[in-house]
Amino acid sequence: MEQPSLRTDAPSSSAATDLGGGVLSTEQLLTMYRMMVLIRRVEESLLELAESGKIGGAMHTAIGHEGSAVGMAAALRPDDYLTCTYRGHHHSLARGMDPKRAIAEVLGRSDGFAGGKGGSMHFVDPSLGLMGANGIVGAQVPHAAGMALSSKLQNQERIAITFFGDGAIYQGVMHETFNIASKWKLPMIFYCENNRYSEMTPIARTSSVSEIYLFARAYGMESVQIDGNDVEEVYLAVTRAAERARAGEGPTFIEGLTYRLSGHMAGDLETYRTSEEIEMQRQYEPLVALTKRLQAHGVADADLEAIRAEVEKEVEEAVDFAQNSPWPDKAQAYTDVYAL
Amino acid sequence: MRKTTYIQAVNEAMRDEMRRDPSVFVMGEDVGYYGGLFRVTRNLMDEFGPTRVLDTPISEQGFMGMAIGAAMTGLRPVVELMYMDFFMVAADQIFNQAAKMHYMTGGLLNVPLTIRGQHGGGKRYGSQHSQSVESSFAQFPGIKVVAAATPYDAKGLLTAAIRDPNPVLFLEHKMLYFTRGDLPEADVDYVVPFGQADVKREGKDLTLATFSFTVLQALEAAEELKAEQGIDIEVIDLRSIVPLDTETVWASVAKTGRLLAVHESQSNCGIGAELVARIYEEAPDLLKAPARRLGMAPVSIPVSKPLEEEVLPWKDNIKAAVLEMLR
Numbered sequence: 001m002e003q004p005s006l007r008t009d010a011p012s013s014s015a016a017t018d019l020g021g022g023v024l025s026t027e028q029l030l031t032m033y034r035m036m037v038l039i040r041r042v043e044e045s046l047l048e049l050a051e052s053g054k055i056g057g058a059m060h061t062a063i064g065h066e067g068s069a070v071g072m073a074a075a076l077r078p079d080d081y082l083t084c085t086y087r088g089h090h091h092s093l094a095r096g097m098d099p100k101r102a103i104a105e106v107l108g109r110s111d112g113f114a115g116g117k118g119g120s121m122h123f124v125d126p127s128l129g130l131m132g133a134n135g136i137v138g139a140q141v142p143h144a145a146g147m148a149l150s151s152k153l154q155n156q157e158r159i160a161i162t163f164f165g166d167g168a169i170y171q172g173v174m175h176e177t178f179n180i181a182s183k184w185k186l187p188m189i190f191y192c193e194n195n196r197y198s199e200m201t202p203i204a205r206t207s208s209v210s211e212i213y214l215f216a217r218a219y220g221m222e223s224v225q226i227d228g229n230d231v232e233e234v235y236l237a238v239t240r241a242a243e244r245a246r247a248g249e250g251p252t253f254i255e256g257l258t259y260r261l262s263g264h265m266a267g268d269l270e271t272y273r274t275s276e277e278i279e280m281q282r283q284y285e286p287l288v289a290l291t292k293r294l295q296a297h298g299v300a301d302a303d304l305e306a307i308r309a310e311v312e313k314e315v316e317e318a319v320d321f322a323q324n325s326p327w328p329d330k331a332q333a334y335t336d337v338y339a340l
Numbered sequence: 341m342r343k344t345t346y347i348q349a350v351n352e353a354m355r356d357e358m359r360r361d362p363s364v365f366v367m368g369e370d371v372g373y374y375g376g377l378f379r380v381t382r383n384l385m386d387e388f389g390p391t392r393v394l395d396t397p398i399s400e401q402g403f404m405g406m407a408i409g410a411a412m413t414g415l416r417p418v419v420e421l422m423y424m425d426f427f428m429v430a431a432d433q434i435f436n437q438a439a440k441m442h443y444m445t446g447g448l449l450n451v452p453l454t455i456r457g458q459h460g461g462g463k464r465y466g467s468q469h470s471q472s473v474e475s476s477f478a479q480f481p482g483i484k485v486v487a488a489a490t491p492y493d494a495k496g497l498l499t500a501a502i503r504d505p506n507p508v509l510f511l512e513h514k515m516l517y518f519t520r521g522d523l524p525e526a527d528v529d530y531v532v533p534f535g536q537a538d539v540k541r542e543g544k545d546l547t548l549a550t551f552s553f554t555v556l557q558a559l560e561a562a563e564e565l566k567a568e569q570g571i572d573i574e575v576i577d578l579r580s581i582v583p584l585d586t587e588t589v590w591a592s593v594a595k596t597g598r599l600l601a602v603h604e605s606q607s608n609c610g611i612g613a614e615l616v617a618r619i620y621e622e623a624p625d626l627l628k629a630p631a632r633r634l635g636m637a638p639v640s641i642p643v644s645k646p647l648e649e650e651v652l653p654w655k656d657n658i659k660a661a662v663l664e665m666l667r
Contacts (some may be wrong), residue, residue, distance in 0.1 A: 150413040
């Protein structure tokens with residue numbers, strides 16, 4: 001039997017390390033709740049748009065992954081570098097990307113942040129430290145190491161974080177980067193969102209490795225495995241890793257256990273798992289976990305309902321904005337090939 | 341002017357740019373304390389230290405990706421590939437990442453990265469250490485490709501590459517390293533702009549367009565053809581493959597009426613094929629005879645000396661091709 005961290009039917013709370021949580025104020029948790037609901041509703045709206053045929057190509061939503069993105073954004077500085085996978089809407093929104101421009105980009109409209117040239121798999125906004133989601137599994141990881149190197153060479157305090165999935169861990173470039181980042185003590189964080197599925201295949205079916213986070217220790221790196229659905233645990237882990245990075249102590253590897261409630265991509269037939277498994281995992285997903293935490297803080301359901309209503313309005317407006325955004329001018333197909 | 345080796349010219353371009361611009365740094369395998377397998381980065385470690393001259397592990401994909409990430413923040417990495425053949429190990433980072441980053445992000449990011457190193461045959465390194473790779477790169481929009489045949493062009497083109505806001509492939513040929521030529525005094529700041537071919541020898545009977553080491557082979561062939569047959573060929577060093585200066589080539593063909601494109605990489609799907617196709621599309625009336633290309637046969641490069649000499653389109657093969665076209 002595999003370790004819980006590799007089992008698709010194990011809760012994220014079965015992680016090896018419990019950092020204790022309980023450090024954030026009600027107000028901070030409410031801000032996080034609002035962002036998580038926003039991400040959830042944007043993703044759900046995008047899936048609806050995809051189902052109605054308005055989105056082409058491959059779109060990967062992160063429903064169930066919100067904890068890692070929101071915990072990270074609260075722990076880092078606004079100018080810290082971030083790279084992530086093509087499942088990257090949640091990181092970008094958590095770091096402050098305008099949902100209007102995000103949805104417009106996925107629809108290929110002129111008001112998208114990249115004018116429709118990048119789409120769902122290439123979320124980016126350097127002004128928010130968002131240095132690119134990537135369509136190639138693992139390719140964004142050395143980029144973050146290069147950004148951390150840049151910061152180190154220039155004696156800056158900026159650090160870099162890179163997000164990847166459990167499915168990326170067996171790409172060679174990951175290990176090349178772990179090795180160099182550890183040896184050069186680069187100020188960075190490797191964050192593995194382990195949702196137990198390498199796209200459509202349970203990760204345990206593709207390797208004999210017992211625990212992903214132990215890889216990093218082989219490269220001499222600090223490494224923890226946490227409940228990635230618990231936003232406070234993520235916040236604590238990223239905060240500590242960032243402190244280490246800024247103090248010159250080198251990179252940290254964080255494996256956050258989570259579970260993807262949506263398909264790998266829009267249109268995924270999801271023949272690889274049962275509805276019972278999904279229903280079981282729903283009990284542990286980040287929004288449910290945070291709602292329970294807020295209730296324990298004495299927050300009334302009506303207050304949460306008010307937040308949800310406010311977000312609903314914002315997302316509806318964003319979808320409207322995006323759908324009404326003009327198509328890009330055809331001449332745009334020929335620009336931005338080379339920087340001038 | 342002074343005489344230097346090609347290696348010295350490449351080395352000085354890096355050294356001078358590192359002195360001028362603190363955002364320039366060098367990384368690659370054995371480039372630091374050892375000074376590079378071919379000694380092209382020698383002395384840089386002494387002058388700039390290990391924070392700007394980075395010895396990497398043998399992880400081409402990893403350090404290429406890191407260079408790209410650093411470039412996305414505004415630094416200007418110069419990455420040495422020990423043998424240009426190793427680009428394939430780093431191919432995802434070069435082509436899916438560096439070349440496309442500016443476009444995919446709608447211009448929000450750019451990658452001022454220089455990839456340099458030696459290519460080509462002639463030293464019996466065999467199939468995985470002798471290739472010429474320019475056409476693979478030229479196929480991908482977003483990356484520029486240049487190749488210098490002389491020390492002067494090497495320093496000027498590499499300086500331009502480092503200052504360019506885009507990824508640039510700078511090709512050196514292993515047979516060029518110990519050739520010598522004129523170089524401006526060390527305090528002269530100059531660049532050779534991209535997209536400008538150079539007429540290395542004037543002639544009236546045939547236009548030979550090439551780049552890298554085959555420029556020297558073509559010039560030798562030209563002198564022998566002149567002495568032996570009275571044939572006078574014009575040799576154009578393209579210098580820049582992307583962007584490609586067809587204007588200079590067409591102007592020459594307007595005079596000679598004949599075009600022979602030569603390169604060490606295979607003839608099929610190469611830069612020669614591109615030039616020949618383009619002249620038929622853009623200026624067919626300039627031709628008095630069919631345009632031709634001469635490259636390697638579609639085989640890998642063998643180690644054995646007579647076999648390697650057989651497949652490389654060097655002087656004797658160039659002379660034969662010219663004579664055939666003028667027969």
